[in-house]
Amino acid sequence: MTKNPVQNQPLVKYEKVSKKFDDLEVLKGLDLDINQGERVALIGPSGSGKTTIIRMLMTLEEPTSGIIKVDGTPLWHKEVNGKLAPADENHLRKIRGDIGMVFQQFNLFPHMTILRNVTEAQVHVKGIPKDEAEKRAITMLEKVGLGEKVDAYPLQLSGGQQQRVAIARAVVMQPKIMLFDEVTSALDPELVGEVLEVIKEIAKESDMAMILVTHEMDFARDVADRIVFLHGGLIEEQGSPKEILENPQSSRLQSFLKRFLSTT
Amino acid sequence: MSWDWEFAIKVFPEIFNVIWLVIGITFGAYAVALVFGLILTFARRSSFKPLSWTVYGFIEFIRSTPPLVQLFFVYFALPLIGISLNKYVAGILTLGIHYSTYVSEVYRSGIDSIEKGQWEAARALNFTKSQTWSKVILPQAIPPVIPMLGNYLIVLFKETPLLMAIGVVEFLQKAFLIGADHFKYLEPLTIVGLLFLLLSYPAALLINRLEKWSNQAYGKGSR
Ligand SMILES: Nc1ncnc2c1ncn2[C@@H]1O[C@H](COP(=O)(O)OP(=O)(O)OP(=O)(O)O)[C@@H](O)[C@H]1O
Ligand SMILES: [Mg+2]
Numbered sequence: 001m002t003k004n005p006v007q008n009q010p011l012v013k014y015e016k017v018s019k020k021f022d023d024l025e026v027l028k029g030l031d032l033d034i035n036q037g038e039r040v041a042l043i044g045p046s047g048s049g050k051t052t053i054i055r056m057l058m059t060l061e062e063p064t065s066g067i068i069k070v071d072g073t074p075l076w077h078k079e080v081n082g083k084l085a086p087a088d089e090n091h092l093r094k095i096r097g098d099i100g101m102v103f104q105q106f107n108l109f110p111h112m113t114i115l116r117n118v119t120e121a122q123v124h125v126k127g128i129p130k131d132e133a134e135k136r137a138i139t140m141l142e143k144v145g146l147g148e149k150v151d152a153y154p155l156q157l158s159g160g161q162q163q164r165v166a167i168a169r170a171v172v173m174q175p176k177i178m179l180f181d182e183v184t185s186a187l188d189p190e191l192v193g194e195v196l197e198v199i200k201e202i203a204k205e206s207d208m209a210m211i212l213v214t215h216e217m218d219f220a221r222d223v224a225d226r227i228v229f230l231h232g233g234l235i236e237e238q239g240s241p242k243e244i245l246e247n248p249q250s251s252r253l254q255s256f257l258k259r260f261l262s263t264t
Numbered sequence: 265m266s267w268d269w270e271f272a273i274k275v276f277p278e279i280f281n282v283i284w285l286v287i288g289i290t291f292g293a294y295a296v297a298l299v300f301g302l303i304l305t306f307a308r309r310s311s312f313k314p315l316s317w318t319v320y321g322f323i324e325f326i327r328s329t330p331p332l333v334q335l336f337f338v339y340f341a342l343p344l345i346g347i348s349l350n351k352y353v354a355g356i357l358t359l360g361i362h363y364s365t366y367v368s369e370v371y372r373s374g375i376d377s378i379e380k381g382q383w384e385a386a387r388a389l390n391f392t393k394s395q396t397w398s399k400v401i402l403p404q405a406i407p408p409v410i411p412m413l414g415n416y417l418i419v420l421f422k423e424t425p426l427l428m429a430i431g432v433v434e435f436l437q438k439a440f441l442i443g444a445d446h447f448k449y450l451e452p453l454t455i456v457g458l459l460f461l462l463l464s465y466p467a468a469l470l471i472n473r474l475e476k477w478s479n480q481a482y483g484k485g486s487r
């Protein structure tokens with residue numbers, strides 16, 4: 001075989017991935033590819049496993065079975081003599097550097113200024129010199145509209161501002177893929193727009209892949225190349241935003257969207 | 265027996281001079297408690313079960329036996345197996361290790377109060393384990409418990425008379441020696457009480473201040 005392993009290879013590949021929490025089977029053999037630079041929106045009812053899918057990729061949750069590959073390398077496994085063994089922290093760290101995440105609850109470091117929040121990992125994880133890291137951080141913070149707030153502490157900011165800092169903190173690390181877990185659902189309604197705008201802006205400017213878990217269908221339509229609808233631990237239907245939102249095939253997706261559009 | 269001012273003024277400097285020794289022992293033991301307490305906290309959290317169970321047993325054992333017994337054990341029994349410590353070292357280590365078990369509980373409460381999201385954010389940014397502790401967890405876990413830690417400094421200070429049992433001449437022993445020389449105990453013992461008060465009370469005030477400060481740090485309460 002002479003195929004080039006890098007070309008046309010998906011950036012992230014879930015192969016028959018299952019996840020159980022005790023007796024609760026949340027994912028039942030998920031197969032999902034994310035291409036380089038692709039933006040995928042995950043939608044589905046509460047409890048369908050959307051968060052679990054991205055948390056496994058962020059190495060916050062270990063799959064019960066199956067393989068997740070990043071750039072062709074198994075994330076949770078290490079090849080030892082041609083066999084797959086559980087990965088150790090070193091292996092996870094190596095791959096985790098390509099992945100970034102923004103959380104529902106922002107999770108900024110409250111004891112650090114905004115600037116340090118966005119600088120700390122650049123310096124200590126990527127080894128970027130401090131003054132350069134600060135320059136990049138300030139550029140990034142200006143991009144998300146918070147150039148004025150570099151010396152403030154997270155608790156002095158509104159939720160929308162905190163979430164924009166969290167986005168800057170993750171994006172400044174230049175991951176190959178960014179994960180967004182319902183990043184506006186903890187916000188007051190009037191603050192949702194500013195955060196979604198920032199994400200759209202970043203999506204436009206960069207070529208990072210993104211997985212966006214969201215309940216904002218208009219946002220998904222704007223940003224996503226593909227929408228994946230999950231139900232009962234499996235992909236029920238997927239396609240372009242147009243296909244999924246305007247011409248849903250399965251009755252579950254149809255009723256999901258109907259409920260959704262009527263509640264928003 | 266009535267209060268003798270002249271005698272009190274004469275012996276005050278003699279007792280007061282012991283202050284440096286007492287402060288030295290207090291801070292020495294406190295340093296041991298702070299450092300060893302942190303080690304116990306980490307060991308207790310270890311995923312290697314035999315270690316965390318052993319440490320759990322050790323902590324329970326130390327807490328449920330009197331410090332005086334531990335002091336005698338360290339000073340009189342350890343030499344039998346070849347570990348001889350001078351009385352100051354024995355005193356500092358015993359008090360320090362005894363209070364490390366309480367200090368470790370204080371650390372634990374501080375660490376447990378950190379939200380899961382902080383650990384996860386540190387992980388998502390790819391910090392190493394030790395960076396996560398030193399840059400994210402401990403800087404948040406420790407400040408709120410500084411007042412509690414400070415209280416143990418005062419408690420420890422008040423425990424120093426225990427060391428007279430192994431011949432350390434701290435405040436109380438000094439007062440007894442002076443009292444025995446002159447057959448007058450009222451004045452030296454009163455002075456000792458006064459010195460404890462004079463040192464403990466400002467320390468308690470300081471801790472109060474720290475508590476207020478830590479409640480306001482990092483813009484808490486400003487929104
Ligand atoms: N750590 C955990 N322990 C036990 N059960 C869990 C855990 N994490 C998630 N679950 C359960 O797994 C199921 C799927 O959770 P998940 O958070 O992935 O769903 P979701 O699609 O993100 O839902 P939502 O839209 O409500 O965020 C839920 O029933 C949830 O209660
Ligand atoms: Mg979720």
